[in-house]
Amino acid sequence: MRTDAAVGCAVGLEDLVTEELGELGYQAEYIKPAKLLVRDVGSDDVVSLNYLTRQATRVFLMAWIGEAESVGDIRACADEVDYTQYMTPEQTFGVKGVRSGEHEFTSTDIGAYVGAAVVDCFQARHGVRVRANLDEPDVQFYAELRDSHFMITVNSTGESLIRRHARPFQHFAPMRPNLAATLLRMSSFESGVGMLDPMAGGGTISTEACMMVRKIPSGHFRDSFAFERLHCVDEGSYARVRAEALSQIVPCSTKLGACDKYARSVEGMRGNFAEQGFGDDIRTWEDMAETLDGIEVGEYDTLVTNPPYGVRIGNPRVVRRLYDAFPIAAMDKGIREIVVTTPRQANICHALTAAGYKVVEQRHFLYGGLWSWIVRAVAPDAPPAAS
Ligand SMILES: C[S@@+](CC[C@H](N)C(=O)[O-])C[C@H]1O[C@@H](n2cnc3c(N)ncnc32)[C@H](O)[C@@H]1O
Numbered sequence: 001m002r003t004d005a006a007v008g009c010a011v012g013l014e015d016l017v018t019e020e021l022g023e024l025g026y027q028a029e030y031i032k033p034a035k036l037l038v039r040d041v042g043s044d045d046v047v048s049l050n051y052l053t054r055q056a057t058r059v060f061l062m063a064w065i066g067e068a069e070s071v072g073d074i075r076a077c078a079d080e081v082d083y084t085q086y087m088t089p090e091q092t093f094g095v096k097g098v099r100s101g102e103h104e105f106t107s108t109d110i111g112a113y114v115g116a117a118v119v120d121c122f123q124a125r126h127g128v129r130v131r132a133n134l135d136e137p138d139v140q141f142y143a144e145l146r147d148s149h150f151m152i153t154v155n156s157t158g159e160s161l162i163r164r165h166a167r168p169f170q171h172f173a174p175m176r177p178n179l180a181a182t183l184l185r186m187s188s189f190e191s192g193v194g195m196l197d198p199m200a201g202g203g204t205i206s207t208e209a210c211m212m213v214r215k216i217p218s219g220h221f222r223d224s225f226a227f228e229r230l231h232c233v234d235e236g237s238y239a240r241v242r243a244e245a246l247s248q249i250v251p252c253s254t255k256l257g258a259c260d261k262y263a264r265s266v267e268g269m270r271g272n273f274a275e276q277g278f279g280d281d282i283r284t285w286e287d288m289a290e291t292l293d294g295i296e297v298g299e300y301d302t303l304v305t306n307p308p309y310g311v312r313i314g315n316p317r318v319v320r321r322l323y324d325a326f327p328i329a330a331m332d333k334g335i336r337e338i339v340v341t342t343p344r345q346a347n348i349c350h351a352l353t354a355a356g357y358k359v360v361e362q363r364h365f366l367y368g369g370l371w372s373w374i375v376r377a378v379a380p381d382a383p384p385a386a387s
Pocket of ligand 1: 199201203
């Protein structure tokens with residue numbers, strides 16, 4: 001099988017995902033917000049894109065892409081696809097219709113037209129009627145119409161790639177692992193560069209950091225992927241890609257620190273790290289980000305964190321004081337770089353600058369339906385980021 005693939009990601013981070021895909025050997029093109037196109041991928045590539053990318057959210061196989069405006073167009077496009085490439089007659093399927101713009105039909109109609117085309121295709125080629133299962137299909141198709149731009153895709157991921165960590169402790173505001181990977185990639189973090197998260201909650205950033213420096217594939221803790229059920233993905237592909245990736249894992253030789261104000265979070269993240277097998281790789285302790293009493297001067301090079309926002313939960317004034325104080329503590333401890341995500345862009349930029357850091361990058365992106373920011377700041381004499 002060779003096909004084009006659409007890689008999903010957060011709106012605003014497409015170029016960073018393109019860069020990561022490039023490092024994995026894939027040339028990605030921007031199709032539209034949150035979607036990148038990787039042309040002509042084979043079975044092992046579908047596995048690699050799912051199993052190795054740290055920032056993507058889903059990988060779709062492109063069954064059809066083009067223009068459609070009317071019901072007739074949708075039906076004609078849907079009839080052109082050979083659905084027997086993706087599923088066997090014994091498997092069940094679902095079609096999710098998605099639509100935006102002005103049309104005389106609904107997203108449910110779009111799903112129904114494509115569903116009928118799937119049934120007709122199997123009837124014509126195998127003489128059997130395939131069964132739909134809208135709740136838990138073996139193979140999930142998407143039929144997405146944005147104005148006149150129409151795509152029929154196959155979900156090769158299943159549940160989003162953000163669901164990837166073994167996390168017995170669920171923090172009340174857990175960060176998405178793909179965003180943690182983005183923050184780390186935007187920082188100078190790499191093997192040998194000490195990384196501290198002083199507001200670590202359930203420890204997502206440190207888990208991702210540990211996986212990155214140990215070269216553990218992002219999909220290591222996933223139970224399953226949808227590609228395991230796709231007819232067009234060779235049975236041996238997953239085993240091959242996994243074996244190759246696992247052979248490259250190395251021990252952790254980088255200083256990783258994760259602390260939090262609350263004992264409950266520290267206990268929880270310890271449980272998470274132990275479950276993930278990273279208990280010996282990440283140091284954990286209780287600390288106040290405003291003082292960072294638990295670390296020595298020069299112990300950590302970069303600070304990567306996701307502080308409380310004080311938007312839905314928390315007192316904005318307390319949060320403001322915290323934002324003002326933690327960059328000062330970081331500067332006192334010789335931390336050369338801070339990468340932080342928050343919707344409170346003005347507050348954090350002001351605090352970083354007041355503490356003596358220079359804001360060198362700001363990025364606006366969509367996170368869980370809310371626009372937010374990633375800000376990177378460096379101490380005046382800090383060397384440039386690795387990238
Ligand atoms: C948004 S959560 C971080 C979530 C984390 N990234 C995760 O994935 O689980 C912010 C964390 O900051 C911690 N925190 C709040 N005030 C703090 C302070 N003054 N010092 C240290 N940690 C603090 C909270 O306990 C909370 O765990």
